[in-house]
Amino acid sequence: MNLKKSLSFLTSAFLLVTAINVNAQSDTDAKKDTSRLELVNQDAIYNRPFIKMDKLRTAVGGYMEANTNYFAEDGVSEGFSMELRRFNIFLYSTIHERIKFLSELEFEHGTEEIALETALLDIEINSAFIFRAGILLPQIGLVNANHDSPKWDFVDRPLSSTTLIPSTLSEVGFGFHGKLYPSAVVVSYDAYVTNGLQASIVNNSEGRTFVPGGKNEEMFGEDNNGVPMFNAKVSVANRKVGEYGISYYGGAYNTFRVEGEVVDATRNVHIVAFDWTFKIKKIGIKGEYVMVKVDVPEELLDLYGTTQHGGFIEINQQVFDKKIMDFEHAKLLLNVRGEIIDYNVGDFSTPSNTLSTVDIDKGDNIASIMAGVSLRLTSDAVLKFNYRFQKTTDLFRNPAANLGGFQFGIATYF
Amino acid sequence: MLKLKAFILIGCSAGMILQGCTKLVPRAPDSGEVIAEPIEGLNNAQMAAHLVGDERFAHVYSPEEGLGPVFIQTSCEGCHVGDGKGHFSSVVERFGMWENGVFNYLDSLGGPQLQGKAVLNYLAESIPDAGTVVSRRVPPIITGLGFLSAVHDTTLLNLAAKQTAQGNGVSGRVNYVMPQSAFILESHHVDSSGYYIGRFGKKATKATVKEQIVFALKEDMGITSDFDMFDPFNIEVGYNTGDDVPDPELAGNQVNDLVFYLRTLKAPTRRMEDDENVMAGEELFKQVGCAECHISTLKTGYSEIEALSEKEFHPYTDLLIHYMPLLGDGYPEGSASGDEWRTAPLWGLGLAADSQGGIAYYLHDGRATTINQVVNLHLGGEADNAASSYKALTDAEKDQVIAFLNSL
Numbered sequence: 001m002n003l004k005k006s007l008s009f010l011t012s013a014f015l016l017v018t019a020i021n022v023n024a025q026s027d028t029d030a031k032k033d034t035s036r037l038e039l040v041n042q043d044a045i046y047n048r049p050f051i052k053m054d055k056l057r058t059a060v061g062g063y064m065e066a067n068t069n070y071f072a073e074d075g076v077s078e079g080f081s082m083e084l085r086r087f088n089i090f091l092y093s094t095i096h097e098r099i100k101f102l103s104e105l106e107f108e109h110g111t112e113e114i115a116l117e118t119a120l121l122d123i124e125i126n127s128a129f130i131f132r133a134g135i136l137l138p139q140i141g142l143v144n145a146n147h148d149s150p151k152w153d154f155v156d157r158p159l160s161s162t163t164l165i166p167s168t169l170s171e172v173g174f175g176f177h178g179k180l181y182p183s184a185v186v187v188s189y190d191a192y193v194t195n196g197l198q199a200s201i202v203n204n205s206e207g208r209t210f211v212p213g214g215k216n217e218e219m220f221g222e223d224n225n226g227v228p229m230f231n232a233k234v235s236v237a238n239r240k241v242g243e244y245g246i247s248y249y250g251g252a253y254n255t256f257r258v259e260g261e262v263v264d265a266t267r268n269v270h271i272v273a274f275d276w277t278f279k280i281k282k283i284g285i286k287g288e289y290v291m292v293k294v295d296v297p298e299e300l301l302d303l304y305g306t307t308q309h310g311g312f313i314e315i316n317q318q319v320f321d322k323k324i325m326d327f328e329h330a331k332l333l334l335n336v337r338g339e340i341i342d343y344n345v346g347d348f349s350t351p352s353n354t355l356s357t358v359d360i361d362k363g364d365n366i367a368s369i370m371a372g373v374s375l376r377l378t379s380d381a382v383l384k385f386n387y388r389f390q391k392t393t394d395l396f397r398n399p400a401a402n403l404g405g406f407q408f409g410i411a412t413y414f
Numbered sequence: 415m416l417k418l419k420a421f422i423l424i425g426c427s428a429g430m431i432l433q434g435c436t437k438l439v440p441r442a443p444d445s446g447e448v449i450a451e452p453i454e455g456l457n458n459a460q461m462a463a464h465l466v467g468d469e470r471f472a473h474v475y476s477p478e479e480g481l482g483p484v485f486i487q488t489s490c491e492g493c494h495v496g497d498g499k500g501h502f503s504s505v506v507e508r509f510g511m512w513e514n515g516v517f518n519y520l521d522s523l524g525g526p527q528l529q530g531k532a533v534l535n536y537l538a539e540s541i542p543d544a545g546t547v548v549s550r551r552v553p554p555i556i557t558g559l560g561f562l563s564a565v566h567d568t569t570l571l572n573l574a575a576k577q578t579a580q581g582n583g584v585s586g587r588v589n590y591v592m593p594q595s596a597f598i599l600e601s602h603h604v605d606s607s608g609y610y611i612g613r614f615g616k617k618a619t620k621a622t623v624k625e626q627i628v629f630a631l632k633e634d635m636g637i638t639s640d641f642d643m644f645d646p647f648n649i650e651v652g653y654n655t656g657d658d659v660p661d662p663e664l665a666g667n668q669v670n671d672l673v674f675y676l677r678t679l680k681a682p683t684r685r686m687e688d689d690e691n692v693m694a695g696e697e698l699f700k701q702v703g704c705a706e707c708h709i710s711t712l713k714t715g716y717s718e719i720e721a722l723s724e725k726e727f728h729p730y731t732d733l734l735i736h737y738m739p740l741l742g743d744g745y746p747e748g749s750a751s752g753d754e755w756r757t758a759p760l761w762g763l764g765l766a767a768d769s770q771g772g773i774a775y776y777l778h779d780g781r782a783t784t785i786n787q788v789v790n791l792h793l794g795g796e797a798d799n800a801a802s803s804y805k806a807l808t809d810a811e812k813d814q815v816i817a818f819l820n821s822l
Contacts, residue, residue, distance in 0.1 A: 075442020396771035402440035
């Protein structure tokens with residue numbers, strides 16, 4: 001896919017919705033109490049139902065999600081299947097009013113994958129300066145630190161959050177975060193150093209540049225090159241206009257040094273993401289746009305792209321909010337999500353036999369559209385049903401493969 | 415009461431949606447449009463084996479599984495896209511040099527094939543200065559190989575004898591090659607003082623599909639197997655360097671899975687067979703003499719896979735090597751000289767663009783993008799008469815031949 005075209009598509013879509021939004025809000029008082037605004041991203045890990053800031057010293061909670069799949073690609077279907085995607089247990093302690101501990105243990109697909117996803121300590125100097133250390137979720141894009149399934153209305157996470165940004169990415173690291181309140185907005189920031197992703201961002205079982213391939217169990221024990229990665233995010237939020245974030249994650253990913261000796265050139269990965277969340281009346285609009293730059297050895301460029309980008313826009317329209325049976329505030333939402341990803345931006349390097357005299361654009365991209373309904377019986381439990389249609393074009397830009405199918409899922413906090 | 419109705423309604427519509435699921439998901443394209451399908455008549459166990467091989471064929475290797483240290487592609491599928499012809503960016507290059515009338519494949523310098531990519535922390539290979547002769551090849555279509563494998567050697571010997579006897583300039587010959595470690599003697603092979611007739615590869619240098627696969631695993635992807643335990647290397651780093659994965663990286667039975675998969679891939683299905691232009695083109699194709707080498711019908715001998723045994727099929731090749739001087743690359747293989755090439759099977763030709771990125775790249779190195787260019791490059795050698803006669807056709811007639819080729 002053409003970088004410019006998709007970029008301008010995403011930006012114009014973004015500008016359009018922002019323009020409508022700002023217009024709609026121009027006459028309202030944006031100065032309303034911002035200090036108690038729950039931020040979509042930074043506050044997400046504490047914005048969970050089991051954490052009620054009461055006297056309890058330790059609280060236990062969690063969430064689970066399960067779903068059914070029925071997909072077919074070009075007429076070939078694996079049939080109908082069910083999966084228990086995640087069962088996560090949280091443990092939260094207020095050690096002191098300024099010291100909090102939060103951990104999350106994740107079971108994926110039953111006990112197929114068990115991971116300590118979070119185990120962090122927050123020490124609050126003041127609200128603008130909180131020290132954090134442990135296994136943390138880097139603040140990158142919209143989903144990584146805000147990925148609990150009960151908060152989302154589609155069964156699958158967005159592709160930009162799982163295949164460009166490797167959500168869920170949890171890492172050993174430390175840093176600071178905090179909130180500032182200049183005039184009518186809340187500005188939040190996060191800044192961490194972590195061990196960072198490793199070499200299999202290229203040379204992995206995907207056969208393409210794939211940032212999630214750089215995840216590795218060894219990340220929790222030791223860095224592969226002795227140079228940490230850096231992550232930072234700044235968000236601006238206001239009750240009326242919504243929340244907008246810009247984030248960065250990156251650093252050297254390859255093993256360029258072993259036992260102090262240089263064994264390769266230093267190669268970096270850089271991820272930059274923009275995300276937005278806002279509401280126009282009963283319509284919620286959120287999304288993210290992600291750009292990835294990876295240093296790849298010259299001769300691997302055809303196969304492993306140095307540039308990837310893509311994003312998604314999701315619209316959640318509330319149809320009703322009323323009492324159904326014993327559920328006081330049951331909400332029904334109609335949801336749409338559009339996504340575009342290009343995994344290998346650019347042209348094929350001129351082949352040695354110069355068969356082609358013109359530059360030929362590399363493919364390797366995905367476009368997907370999802371539509372569905374979600375029923376939120378309470379704000380903590382949601383039933384989801386959605387349809388997905390997805391077009392996948394291979395590296396060589398052969399006729400696209402069409403995937404389509406249905407998913408039904410449940411997700412609930414407990 | 416109202417609620418009950420609502421629930422029944424929701425229940426019913428959910429049921430209907432699930433029923434409709436199968437209709438709302440993307441349909442399979444016409445069988446004529448796809449190459450990657452099994453032959454008809456496989457029993458369930460054969461189908462299961464086919465699908466195991468299919469997965470192995472598509473499997474992308476990582477360095478942890480043994481990819482490299484130098485390689486060209488990370489999967490079979492990456493080059494043979496959808497089992498069809500491959501893209502120009504997947505071209506393979508073999509190199510060597512002439513030395514006192516003997517060809518040196520420069521094994522000690524990293525030959526016979528260039529692996530221009532390397533895993534991280536290793537060094538990509540480049541052609542050494544001594545490699546003055548270079549052969550470039552675009553990945554071919556690889557369907558119907560079970561049929562091609564099961565043709566009896568005597569059929570090929572008879573074809574060669576017949577062509578020579580006709581005395582019209584076409585005189586293909588078989589390429590006798592040394593069997594490799596993966597070679598297994600089957601009933602269709604005829605021994606010639608320890609040499610056997612090659613039929614796979616663009617100069618027909620591999621007698622069996624299995625030998626071709628073992629070569630591809632090593633030379634295209636850097637995967638060792640029970641039949642070849644040595645990874646390719648970059649001489650600038652040193653012999654046997656850069657791959658710490660225990661060998662073999664692929665077990666013998668996994669190689670066999672690949673063999674079974676390729677043997678049970680169907681012969682491409684024709685499209686537009688009954689179109690007038692296509693039928694007229696087929697006649698012209700025979701008339702001008704293209705079908706002397708691109709023989710439409712061959713017959714298999716005995717095969718233990720019943721669906722392949724004693725079957726007629728239409729590959730449009732004689733599996734023989736021919737003198738094609740304009741296409742010469744000076745690179746000999748087996749008894750094939752630098753100017754000889756195996757008649758390319760033409761089945762599936764009309765689908766070439768669908769696996770080569772929208773443009774069909776014809777001939778061994780993909781140098782031609784139109785049939786007229788292909789025919790021009792047939793001039794001068796054994797195909798000279800046929801090519802000249804084709805060139806004498808009217809434009810409308812040429813279009814009919816092209817329509818026929820695109821229906822294959």
